[in-house]
Amino acid sequence: RRSxxxxxxxxxxxxxxxxxxxxxxxxxxxxxxxxxxxKAHILPASSTYSQMVRRVAGPLIEASGLKDLDWxxxxxxxxxxxxxxxxxxxxxxxxxxxxxxxxEDNLSAVLAHEIAHVVARHSAENxxxxxxxxxxxxxxxxxxxxxxxxxxxxxxxxxVQLPFNRRCESEADHIGLLLMSKACxxxxxxxxxxxxxxxxxxxxxxxxxxxxxxLSTHPGHESRAKQIRAWMPEAKTIRSASSCxxxxxxxxxxxxxxxxxxxxxFFS
Numbered sequence: 056r057r058s059x060x061x062x063x064x065x066x067x068x069x070x071x072x073x074x075x076x077x078x079x080x081x082x083x084x085x086x087x088x089x090x091x092x093x094k095a096h097i098l099p100a101s102s103t104y105s106q107m108v109r110r111v112a113g114p115l116i117e118a119s120g121l122k123d124l125d126w127x128x129x130x131x132x133x134x135x136x137x138x139x140x141x142x143x144x145x146x147x148x149x150x151x152x153x154x155x156x157x158x159e160d161n162l163s164a165v166l167a168h169e170i171a172h173v174v175a176r177h178s179a180e181n182x183x184x185x186x187x188x189x190x191x192x193x194x195x196x197x198x199x200x201x202x203x204x205x206x207x208x209x210x211x212x213x214x215v216q217l218p219f220n221r222r223c224e225s226e227a228d229h230i231g232l233l234l235m236s237k238a239c240x241x242x243x244x245x246x247x248x249x250x251x252x253x254x255x256x257x258x259x260x261x262x263x264x265x266x267x268x269x270l271s272t273h274p275g276h277e278s279r280a281k282q283i284r285a286w287m288p289e290a291k292t293i294r295s296a297s298s299c300x301x302x303x304x305x306x307x308x309x310x311x312x313x314x315x316x317x318x319x320x321f322f323s
Contacts (some may be wrong), residue, residue, distance in 0.1 A: 060178065079273045086141055089141075092302050093147075096131050097131055097132075097323045098129075098131070104130045105129075107159070108148055114240075115163060115166055115234050116170065119170050121173065121174065121175070125144060126145075127145050128147075134149075135162065136152045136255065144170075146166065160235075160244035162238075163235045164248045167240075168227050172223070174230055175226055187260065228245070235290075236297070237294070238297075239297060241302050249276045249280040249283065250280045252276045
């Protein structure tokens with residue numbers, strides 16, 4: 056029995072190692088494909104925004120406790136106001152976000168949110184959840200003998216998957232807020248950022264209703280700002296305990312550079 060137990064443990068360990076390296080390979084390939092896709096639009100490391108992204112990210116990475124991770128940040132000249140992260144610390148920021156961000160503190164809120172996804176291991180959690188979801192789907196379909204799989208798909212998507220995604224985003228907002236506070240950025244900027252996104256959304260399209268938020272992978276901008284303000288006392292307590300300098304309004308070099316470059320059509 057002991058021999059079988061040892062063999063089983065060894066087999067499981069080998070399977071986990073193989074799975075781990077397969078995931079690493081897939082993620083590496085995905086990042087390389089993203090860089091190839093945007094190759095002509097990736098800004099050089101010497102550009103103003105690339106330097107600022109790395110500089111603002113530095114204290115956040117230090118605060119995250121993951122400074123030994125192979126972090127990589129790229130800035131892509133595209134009009135979309137977005138940023139995303141892949142597991143392993145690969146972060147992509149699109150230039151369309153800079154006219155909304157404007158300040159270092161606001162940028163720190165964006166980067167802290169992406170770094171928080173890595174801290175919380177949301178990608179691994181998503182993969183585990185997807186496996187559970189598949190089991191639940193087929194159990195319900197076979198047990199209840201559902202003849203309309205599209206209806207079950209809709210239920211699983213709207214009733215289970217989307218709420219899970221929104222929970223992960225909300226958790227990243229919370230962790231990101233604490234990270235930026237620990238890194239001595241202004242936590243008020245996180246709420247301010249989502250209010251800016253809400254204003255931007257109102258200028259570019261119809262504002263999201265409660266129905267559209269229900270069908271979204273992310274919480275609504277107003278909801279996020281409100282929730283972040285509810286976490287603000289905790290964030291300010293962490294900032295105070297981190298030997299940070301007093302908060303003050305600064306029209307930073309980043310702000311001036313962002314405005315100037317936005318007027319020129321982003322990057323020269």
